[in-house]
Amino acid sequence: MIVNLSFSQVGIGTTTPSSAAVLHIETANYITTKVGGFIMPVVTEAEQTSIPVTAADDGLMVFVSDPSTGKWCWDIYDGDQAVWRSINCAPVPVCNTQIYLEDFSGYTLNTGRDRRTNSGDYPGGVTWTVDDSAADFLGQDNDYAYTNATGQFELNNTDGPVSFITQAVTISGYATVCFSVDIDASGNLEYDHSDHSTDDTNNQNDYVNIEYSIDGGAWQLVANYGGNGTVNHTLVAPAVADGTFPTGQVSVSGLSGTTLAIRITSNTWASDEKFFYDNILIEGGN
Structure with missing residues (x-):
């Protein structure tokens, strides 16, 4: 210079x-x-x-x-x-055109995976799929990931990470693309930050990860959303189990490409610990 x-x-x-x-x-x-x-x-x-x-x-x-x-x-x-x-x-493209919405309406009750068995009218990858291969998802009646009576996708006592994965949604033709997911929870969820290295095996740490993949590429983590997660997780439970979890909507904007897939992974370890997903929405704008 x-x-x-x-x-x-x-x-x-x-x-x-x-x-x-x-x-x-x-x-x-x-x-x-x-x-x-x-x-x-x-x-x-x-x-x-x-x-x-x-x-x-x-x-x-x-x-x-x-x-x-x-x-x-x-x-x-x-x-x-x-x-x-x-x-x-110059106008900034605003997401205002719905491309994809999964609100879990219209499914048979308990559609998804129940102790590693397909249940209800599980779509099995047509519109979404559930990956429970890394969870100890076999032994108890309350190990499941499926639709509930209130129109949500509910996960209980997963004993390891279970992922909900959308189909690859076509997003070409839009100047900008956004997506959002509603997250809710119940039970005495907890997260010990000092024990991160064994998150998926320690019988304790409860978290939610939201990731996205553009054009079939690597999964991109939405890290520490709103300051309520970590560099490794989108949202984590409080250090002391007090019945709270940072619930609400997680949203991402400013994306572009040909296809977009969303993956939501969560982990709970007790029969009173549940996560709920709803209104997985992808929108585009020009």
Whole structure:
């Protein structure tokens, strides 16, 4: 990098900054055979609102990129009128077209896997499948992963990780794709962070992992969602079993590709410990 200071002129990539510029950035000399650009601060609308601008900040520039509001603009602050002026805006694609929804309605009660046996009208990979190969899912009547009477997918006493996996859903033709999953739980779930290395065998640690795969590629973990998980898990139970779990909706946005599959894996170790999934929704936008 070439940086030149000449009185009030600063040159980056040049030894002869323009006398008309306070800051002159030149791409021609920026690393052999490569050129670059200038990235101004990128903020959401909420972050932009929190900037403590005054009349003295006339000309302050930010780039507003906010998928939640649909704003995508280069903004310059007008100190005289105390307003932000949008110089150039383009619409941000917003997910508003349903592509796939699994709300577990219309299935025979207890559709899924009961102690490693297909039950109900289990689709077996047509729309979704259950992988219980890593769980001790054989010995007791309350070892199951199937639809319940309230229209949810319920897992109980899995004794090891059990995965619910959607089909590979076609998402091509959309500028952006989002998905969401509703997670609920009951029972005295717990998670000992010091015992992570034996999560799937220690008869204690309860967690939920949500992953996605684009175009048949590697599974990508949604880690530590909302600060209620870890680097290895989307959501984990509290350290002390107190009947609580960070339930609610987990959502992911800004995806693109040809196909999208979602995998939800959870683990419980007692007959009073249950997880519930519902409303697995994939949406697209342009």
